[in-house]
Amino acid sequence: MAKRRKGRPINGVLLLDKPYEMSSNHALQAVKRIYFAQKAGHTGALDPLATGMLPICLGEGTKFSQFLLDTDKTYQVTAKLGIRTTTSDADGDIVSEKTVEVSDEQLASALDSFRGTTKQVPSMYSALKYQGQPLYKYAREGIEVPREARDITVYSLELLRFESDEVELKIHVSKGTYIRTIVDDLGELLGCGAHVANLRRLAVGNYPIANMVTLPQLEVLLEQATSQEITPSQLLDPLLLPMQSAVDGMPKVFVDDMSANFLRHGNPVQAYKAPITGSVQVYIGDDENDETAEFIGVGFINDDGQVAPKRIVVV
Numbered sequence: 095m096a097k098r099r100k101g102r103p104i105n106g107v108l109l110l111d112k113p114y115e116m117s118s119n120h121a122l123q124a125v126k127r128i129y130f131a132q133k134a135g136h137t138g139a140l141d142p143l144a145t146g147m148l149p150i151c152l153g154e155g156t157k158f159s160q161f162l163l164d165t166d167k168t169y170q171v172t173a174k175l176g177i178r179t180t181t182s183d184a185d186g187d188i189v190s191e192k193t194v195e196v197s198d199e200q201l202a203s204a205l206d207s208f209r210g211t212t213k214q215v216p217s218m219y220s221a222l223k224y225q226g227q228p229l230y231k232y233a234r235e236g237i238e239v240p241r242e243a244r245d246i247t248v249y250s251l252e253l254l255r256f257e258s259d260e261v262e263l264k265i266h267v268s269k270g271t272y273i274r275t276i277v278d279d280l281g282e283l284l285g286c287g288a289h290v291a292n293l294r295r296l297a298v299g300n301y302p303i304a305n306m307v308t309l310p311q312l313e314v315l316l317e318q319a320t321s322q323e324i325t326p327s328q329l330l331d332p333l334l335l336p337m338q339s340a341v342d343g344m345p346k347v348f349v350d351d352m353s354a355n356f357l358r359h360g361n362p363v364q365a366y367k368a369p370i371t372g373s374v375q376v377y378i379g380d381d382e383n384d385e386t387a388e389f390i391g392v393g394f395i396n397d398d399g400q401v402a403p404k405r406i407v408v409v
Contacts, residue, residue: 099132099133100132101126101130101132101133102129102130102131102132102327103132104129104130104131104132104152104153104327104331104334105152105153105154105155105334105337105407106151106152106155106331106335106336107149107150107152107334107335107336107339107340108129108149108150108152108333108334108335109147109148109149109150109306109335110148110149110309111145111146111147111307111308112140112145112146112147112148113145113308113309114142114143114144114145115142116142117139117142118136118139118148119136119139121136121148121150121309122134122135122136122148122150124309125150125152125309125312126150128309128312128326129152129327129330130326131152131153132153133152133153134150134152134153134156135150135156135159136148136149136150136151137149137150137151137162137163137340138162138163138167138298141274141293142185143183143185143290144295145293145294146169146293146294146295146296147295147296147301147306148295149162149298151337151340152334153337154407154408155337155340157337157392157405157406157407158337158392158405159340161341161344161392162298162299162340163269164269165269165299166267166268166269166299167266167267167269167271167295167297167298168264168265168266168267168295168297169265169267169273169293169294169295169296170263170264170265170293170294170296171263171265171273171277171290171292171293171294172261172290172291172292172293173260173262173277173280173281173288173290173291174260174288174289174290175194175260175261175281175284175287175288176191176192176193176194176287176288177288177289178190178191178278178281178282178287178288178289179289180233181217181233181274181289182274182275182277182289182290183274183290183291183293184289184290184291186289190287191287192286193286194258194259195286196284198256201256201261202253204283205263205280208248208251208276208279209251210247210248211245211246211247212245212247212248213243213244213246214243214244214271214276214279215241215275216241216244216270217229217272217274217275218232218233218238218239222241224239224240229241246267246270246271247267247268247271248266248267248271248276249266249267250264250265250266251263251264251265251266252265261280261288264296273290274289274293299342299343300343301335301339305335312330312333315329315330336389337389338375338389341373341375344375344392345369345374345375346376346377346382347365347366347367347375347376347377347393348365348366348376348378348379348380348381348384348387349363349377349378349401350378351378353365354376357376357390357391357393357401357403358403358406358408358409360403361403362396362401362402363401364399364400364401365400365401368399368401369395370395372394372395373395374392374393374401375389375391375392376389376390376391376392376393376401377389378390389407390407390409391403391404391407392404392405392406
């Protein structure tokens with residue numbers, strides 16, 4: 095007999111404001127405990143020293159976390175000039191210290207070199223894997239392994255503040271971009287070295303910063319539910335965004351109940367007005383104006399022009 099999973103089958107996405115010095119996994123486990131959720135997963139780790147938006151997918155929502163991993167991100171970062179570290183942040187050992195003699199013009203020119211599409215070599219302290227092990231494990235053992243430069247795109251880079259040896263930036267980047275590496279490279283361009291003193295993720299894709307909640311806020315709601323003698327879900331669940339928010343912007347197709355059943359059994363189906371290629375959101379319903387349309391997952395257009403199942407919600 096299969097072991098019954100502990101917790102309740104709650105589905106959705108919570109936008110957590112991850113606190114300073116907490117690992118993303120510890121934050122995930124805290125949310126899972128508060129929601130008493132059967133299943134939970136995050137959508138791209140933030141360093142313990144970083145704060146800000148960490149989408150937590152609950153239940154069937156975990157099936158769509160990969161799509162958030164692949165989306166663009168926006169950060170606010172403070173770079174400390176004059177000190178370069180092993181990890182390119184304040185946690186690392188100091189590699190070099192130099193006098194900061196940087197003009198506004200030099201900084202503007204250096205920043206401009208990062209805008210647009212460029213190549214970036216991932217940090218040895220990243221979670222990228224080499225021969226099955228994350229790079230940071232090699233780095234901690236003092237082992238340098240080969241890394242290929244990857245295309246990244248900086249959609250926008252705004253200078254917020256330049257005072258003495260601190261540079262504060264707001265930066266909107268494509269998936270897989272390492273802000274620590276940008277800051278380290280900036281320091282080398284300026285000839286003085288630099289590291290990340292403070293990092294906050296402001297946005298993931300189109301998720302609004304206004305919807306973020308903190309762990310203390312969630313704990314207060316738990317206490318409030320206890321004092322009011324109501325189930326915590328009545329206060330906690332309204333904070334969740336629908337799981338299809340993870341694939342917002344993806345084209346939608348609509349199918350009937352019979353076609354939905356075929357998809358749930360792994361079979362492709364025809365869908366009216368489906369695009370020619372790519373991934374699609376799949377709903378049971380008539381069209382965009384059908385307020386009762388039910389999201390059942392993500393499909394892709396196969397070589398025959400049919401919608402094939404990719405990530406389907408289990409009901």
